[in-house]
Amino acid sequence: MLFGKKKSVAGLDVGSSSVKVVELDGKMNNLTLINLGFENLPDETVVDGQIMELNAVAETIQIVCNDSSVKAPKVVTGVSGHSVIIKNIVLPAMSREELEESIDWHAEEHIPYDLSEVSLDYHVTDEDVDATSVMIAACKKERLNNIKQAIQLSGKQPIVIDVDTFALQNCYEVNYQPDPDTVVTLLNIGASTMNVNIVKGNQSLFTRDMTIGGSQFTDILQKNLGFSYQQAEAVKRGVPEAMDNVDETAIEPLISNVTEMVAMEIQKTFDFYRATSDNDDIKVEKILISGGGSKMAGLREELAKKLEIPVEVLDPFRQINVDPKKFDPDYLSEIMPEMAVAVGLALRGVEAK
Ligand SMILES: Nc1ncnc2c1ncn2[C@@H]1O[C@H](COP(=O)(O)OP(=O)(O)OP(=O)(O)O)[C@@H](O)[C@H]1O
Ligand SMILES: [Mg+2]
Incomplete structure (x- = not known):
């Protein structure tokens, strides 16, 4: 660019709670x-991954960008939840042209929605003389339009819509630079969605x-x-003033019921993964945990105990220079x-710049 700096692209994570x-x-x-920047959304503005109140979300995006001085006109955002389908499929060996021509046909049986309702993307993950391994990602068009609309209403331009779980992976790769054989589970616990991504090196x-x-x-x-x-939010977070007159013995069993449910879902995912993959020698070394939901008191310890695997907090700024005078x-x-997800999206923005 001849004049001035090339404009940066920000990562914008529109979660269901903030x-x-x-x-x-x-x-x-x-x-x-x-x-x-970080700003809570009014209650019930995003329900089940769907933005119900476009104006309220757009307004929160404006506030968070203004307050944090984010001037980048372009943003990378992400989607997650049941409108997003990701599958690793193995196809016969074929040329890229053949793959491009036949991908819709191959993908159709793996996607529970009509192909006309989704945007489909794919990426070759491995290739040899017998087979082509392909990762397909599909997202319901109405979900993509929904998030695009909210961002455009705020005055920003969404240039890439990524998938939260891949943004998380990108965040991990840049910050941890894993060896090709290191297997970890990335676990992001948000307000309404939990993303699990088992990765080996840089491969999901x-x-x-x-x-x-x-x-x-x-x-x-x-x-x-x-x-x-x-x-309930304040009690859950253990805010001292909220704990007055609260019977802690009534809370504990309720909280541990949910913790148990979370642990069971992760265990089921591990079991399902083992049952469907032929790499049964692959051992997950640890869980790198993120998302506000992972801050629930005792949750990390409980997961480590139940799943018999170390649980560590993912540091999204591990390899990023941060000025302690500014932050x-x-x-x-x-x-x-x-x-973590927002950093992953911002990293995509650096690539897209
Ligand atoms: N200190 C804390 N203790 C317990 N829970 C917490 C704490 N801080 C935040 N949370 C919870 O974290 C959740 C929000 O996390 P996060 O910001 O990652 O979700 P989100 O991105 O808005 O949602 P999603 O990704 O599911 O759409 C909320 O349920 C909130 O109550
Ligand atoms: Mg989230």
């Missing part, structure tokens, strides 16, 4: 955090999104103890789990 934005600068191996072996997350803990406290949403290290480490 909007996160991250702007990075520099090259892939020397990145600096320049802006970061298996992904699954489940409709379970931090809001289950809030719901159960609301329903069983008659709390309001705000009260308070205590605040950053507190919101680190929530920022």
